[in-house]
Amino acid sequence: MGVSCARISFSAAMIAAFLASYSRAEDPPTEPPAEPARVAEAPADNAIPAQTVSTISPVDAPRTLFSHTSYPEAWTAAQQSNRPILLYITMPGCPHCEQMLAKTYHRENIEHLVCESFESIQVNSRSQPALVKALHVKWFPTTILVGTNNKVMDVMEGYVDAKTFQRRLQTGLASAETSTQTR
Numbered sequence: 001m002g003v004s005c006a007r008i009s010f011s012a013a014m015i016a017a018f019l020a021s022y023s024r025a026e027d028p029p030t031e032p033p034a035e036p037a038r039v040a041e042a043p044a045d046n047a048i049p050a051q052t053v054s055t056i057s058p059v060d061a062p063r064t065l066f067s068h069t070s071y072p073e074a075w076t077a078a079q080q081s082n083r084p085i086l087l088y089i090t091m092p093g094c095p096h097c098e099q100m101l102a103k104t105y106h107r108e109n110i111e112h113l114v115c116e117s118f119e120s121i122q123v124n125s126r127s128q129p130a131l132v133k134a135l136h137v138k139w140f141p142t143t144i145l146v147g148t149n150n151k152v153m154d155v156m157e158g159y160v161d162a163k164t165f166q167r168r169l170q171t172g173l174a175s176a177e178t179s180t181q182t183r
Contacts, residue, residue: 070128075150078146086120086144086169087142088121088122090125091126092124097141117173139157143156
């Protein structure tokens, strides 16, 4: 047990150090200014009324399971929302990765928990090899939970069943919540 805990602590320290430098490596993406909604004008005699354009605020828009495409983007969102980051690291063609998506992530309760509580990103080992290498990922899939302070809260290597995964996500959320900490 002691060797396993030491390995996880060392890995977590390495990952945290890398993520701290990686999140500062790129400038956060800038969003284009939102267009104001057009107001419908009263129609003239036989004129067709102008259509209104509605803008959906990011709060009202439905979230997708993996809502970010890069770690710096997820980091910026985590700082704004005060939610931890969930990195799901996969490899193309990996049967365990596909099984975890189908049997764990796409369960309604888990999907809801991830969408509502985390800034999430799916990292493909082929499209982002530098990030995967720097995180020292050896097993696929790997799920990493990172707090808003850029500290690694949990590393889950390999396939994790839905019940265990939900418990570990909830534990990670509790450790990220400062009001639940006693020290």
